[in-house]
Amino acid sequence: MKRILVPCDFSHSAIQAYKFAIEMAAASGGEVIMVRIIDLTPLYVDSLNVNPYYLHVSSVRNDLEEDAWSDFEKLQQVVDSKNVKVTFVTAQGTVCQTLLNQIRQQEADLVVMGTNGVHGLKEFLIGSNTEKMVQCAPVPVFVIHRAQSISSIKNIIFPTEIDLSQNMVIDKIKKLQVFFGAQLHLLYIKTPINAAATGELAMNLHDMAHFYSLSDYSVHIREQNNVEEGIIKFATEKGQSIIAMGTHGNEGLNHFMTGSIAESVANHGLETLWTCSVGAQQ
Structure with a gap:
């Protein structure tokens, strides 16, 4: 930085x-x-x-x-x-x-x-410049929605799957955690199509945290119909937070059909968002 x-x-x-x-x-x-x-x-x-x-x-x-x-x-x-x-x-x-x-x-x-976010027809047709930068920037991006002092940041919310191939992103999140002196919150959004038991998911998240040698962390499983909504709701409730997410920068038809959760959070959330492309070299 x-x-x-x-x-x-x-x-x-x-x-x-x-x-x-x-x-x-x-x-x-x-x-x-x-x-x-x-x-x-x-x-x-x-x-x-x-x-x-x-x-x-x-x-x-x-x-x-x-x-x-x-x-x-x-x-x-x-x-x-x-x-x-x-x-x-x-x-x-x-x-x-x-x-x-x-x-x-x-x-x-x-x-x-x-950013003030982009909504409705304009979002569908052209998106926002912030959303595009989240998708394709070769370096990490902070998306700021409102005034926030860095001294007020006590929590880093990391929405994640059970994934042991996130070394680059998690290494950067560890550095953010040290920089802000914040607690790390591993957040798993369980949608209706996920039949896994909450206890099993929590145990797997703890195992993942051990794999990555995480410290000063907590695990949270939230049930929500939509992943994006679950992330935004949790961050709003937690307060004094930033959201940290990796993004694959989906392009072409796949991006048109499914979009990126990180880009959607950038557009619709109010909490500060940090994103890093999993393909970034820096």
């Missing part, structure tokens, strides 16, 4: 993400790179009308860059940077591809981004 990239459009949720990133950088001795993306390609909105900005309109781009720098300077005046090094850059392009490019160019090892 030495180089933290924060995509920022200066919305309320993005500013909350920036504050969270500043706190994390201050605690870890890291730095923050804030990226303002200027997307001039036609953008379809709810009404399916086309945004009047088009690619290669230099005057529009220059105006937006000036506005971005002005907004950044105002933000610096009202948010304490806690002596953290903050670099501000602007980049032109579509949001997700530009962010992926910036992760590589800035050698970022963490992304912190704010």
Whole structure:
């Protein structure tokens, strides 16, 4: 968590993400790179009308860059940077591809981004940029829905299956647990199609925790019709929490049909979410 990239459009949720990133950088001795993306390609909105900005309109781009720098300077005046090094850059392009490019160019090892979620027809048609980053980012992503201080985080909720092939994700979650000084909660959502006994599932989770040498953890089995709803409900009840999830970044028809639970939690939950692609190399 030495180089933290924060995509920022200066919305309320993005500013909350920036504050969270500043706190994390201050605690870890890291730095923050804030990226303002200027997307001039036609953008379809709810009404399916086309945004009047088009690619290669230099005057529009220059105006937006000036506005971005002005907004950044105002933000610096009202948010304490806690002596953290903050670099501000602007980049032109579509949001997700530009962010992926910036992760590589800035050698970022963490992304912190704010979201208000996307619902209804818009979610079905185009999804949210946050959801897409959860799906394809090569580094871990924090999704921030509302203001949260890192000192308030006492619990890390890890929704999981009984799976002994999660070494990379769990190693990273262990580091998060040390960083926050938090208790780890292994959460298994038992849906109606799962006939396994609750006691058996709990025993298997304890065995899995022993396999991974987990410490300061607890095991929870919750019955719910929907896995996503079960995760969100448990996190809301627990409070002072973040949710930590691995994601396979489903693509193509499989993603269209089933989606990703992590992406759905990012869109519909209110608790801070940390995700890591199981294929990530960092």
